Structures are given as C-alpha cells and as structure tokens.
Amino acid sequence: MPLxxxxxxxxNLIxxxxxxAWLGNRGKLHDENxxxxxxxxxxxxxxxxxxxKGRKRQIFSPDSYSELFFLDEATAFSAGHRPCAECRRERYLEFKEAWRRTNGAGLPEIAIAQIDEQLHKERVVPGGKKASHLMEFRDLPSGAFIERDNEAYLYWQMQLRKWSPSGYTEVGALPQPSQVVKVLTPFSIVKMYKNGFAPQVHESASG
Incomplete structure (x- = not known):
C-alpha cells in the first residue's frame, strides 16, 4: 500500500x-504504524x-525522518520547501543567493535560518493550513502555482497546466490580465521567479 x-x-501529504523526482524532509512525521x-x-x-552517495533507506523507518516525494521542483517550492545544503549543494547555494538578491533588502549575506523562518510564515497560517496570497494574473511569473476551483494549476510557458501526482494534465483557460488570482507559491519565491530564478518542472508541463 502506498504511504x-x-x-x-x-x-499537503497525500x-x-x-x-x-525529488525526496523531501520535514522531520519525523510518522508513528510506529x-x-x-x-x-x-x-x-x-x-x-x-x-x-x-549510495545511502540505503527504509521508508518511514522507526528511527528516521519521514521520506516525502515531489513531482518536481515547482511543486516542492510551492509547498514551501527549499534545496538541501548537503545533497544538493550547488542548487542550495544558487537558491540562497537568488533569495538574498531578491528578498534580502540589500544584505551582503543571509543565514539559511532566516530564509527558513520567512518561508515558514509564507507557507502556513496559524492552525497549519496553507498560506496563500493574491495578485493580478499579469504579474504572475512562470513556475508559480495558482488555485482555481479547488485545483492547483502551474503557470508555465504561457499556459496553465492542471497538477496531478503523476504529471500535468489538461490546459486551463488563462484568466484576464487584470484578474486577481490566488497564488500558492510563497511570495518570496514568486519574487525570485520574477527575478530570473526558475524551478525544474516535470516534462508533462510542456506536452
């Protein structure tokens, strides 16, 4: 049975x-069952x-963190995750520098703990539900997710693609440029996308 x-x-964990395509870590979230x-x-x-490095893992073992999985980076970033500093060092440094340039208020250096703290404020609200924000569709950068009719859509290559666990499905109609949309991707990451940083996206988004 899938976990x-x-x-x-x-x-959300589903x-x-x-x-x-990627592994995720938020700590140990599972019980003995x-x-x-x-x-x-x-x-x-x-x-x-x-x-x-050839490490072998037993999924949801009793003494380790809970292994989570993402369709692609765009999904992971929308959920509020960021690259690991150990196994994805180059991407981590790229993300950290892009975040500093875009959100660091001119600071020459920024600690990853500051980024994690800010991302946490942007990904959940008190009670644990997903945080979101509003913006006009014309300001939405490629790589960001919006919510429409309780579904998640990725904006990519000037199209809206409906998300599913195995890939992107039908193309959604584009909103009018002035229409206000509900954005799922954290605000600081949206700003990074607008500043040139781009996520890895599942190949089905270009199909």
Whole structure:
C-alpha cells in the first residue's frame, strides 16, 4: 500500500502511487504504524536527491525522518520547501543567493535560518493550513502555482497546466490580465521567479 508521503502544491501529504523526482524532509512525521501524525517537526523543509552517495533507506523507518516525494521542483517550492545544503549543494547555494538578491533588502549575506523562518510564515497560517496570497494574473511569473476551483494549476510557458501526482494534465483557460488570482507559491519565491530564478518542472508541463 502506498504511504501518505506525496506532497501536493498546497504542501499537503497525500497517498499516490506515482514516484516523485525529488525526496523531501520535514522531520519525523510518522508513528510506529507508518501513519502521518504531524505535518512538520522543524522549519527546515528540504528538497533532496532521491539517491545520494549510495545511502540505503527504509521508508518511514522507526528511527528516521519521514521520506516525502515531489513531482518536481515547482511543486516542492510551492509547498514551501527549499534545496538541501548537503545533497544538493550547488542548487542550495544558487537558491540562497537568488533569495538574498531578491528578498534580502540589500544584505551582503543571509543565514539559511532566516530564509527558513520567512518561508515558514509564507507557507502556513496559524492552525497549519496553507498560506496563500493574491495578485493580478499579469504579474504572475512562470513556475508559480495558482488555485482555481479547488485545483492547483502551474503557470508555465504561457499556459496553465492542471497538477496531478503523476504529471500535468489538461490546459486551463488563462484568466484576464487584470484578474486577481490566488497564488500558492510563497511570495518570496514568486519574487525570485520574477527575478530570473526558475524551478525544474516535470516534462508533462510542456506536452
């Protein structure tokens, strides 16, 4: 039976058969029955490689963090995760520098703890539900997710693509440029996209 360890663009943990492109870590979220009992245990929400230095893992083992999986980086970033500093060092440094340039208020350096703290404010509201923000569609950068009719849509290559655990499906009609849309991707990451940083996106988004 599949475990409740696939992450959707809201950051929810869902059950799905499809294999993800990336591994995720929010701490140990499962109990002895491999059931989810918490949505996070720390604010360092990471995106990791599926394999690293030949390490072997038992999924949801009793003494380790809960392995989460993402369709692509765009999904992981929408949920509020950021690259791991160990297994994705180059991407981590790229993300950290892009975040500093875009959101660092001119600071020459910024600690990853500051980024994690800000991302946590932008990904959840008190009570643990997904945080979102509003903006006019004309200001939405490629790579960001919006919510429409309780579905998540990725804006990519000037199209809206409906998200599913195994890939992007039908193309949605584009809103009018002045229409206000509900954005799921954290605001600071949206600003990074507008400043040239781009997520890895599943190939089905270009189909």
């Amino acid at each position: 409740q360890n696939r992450v959707d663009p809201w950051g 059950v799905a058969d499809a294999r993800g 491999k059931e989810i009992v918490a949505l996070w245990k720390h604010k360092q929400w990471k995106v990791c490689q599926l394999a690293y």
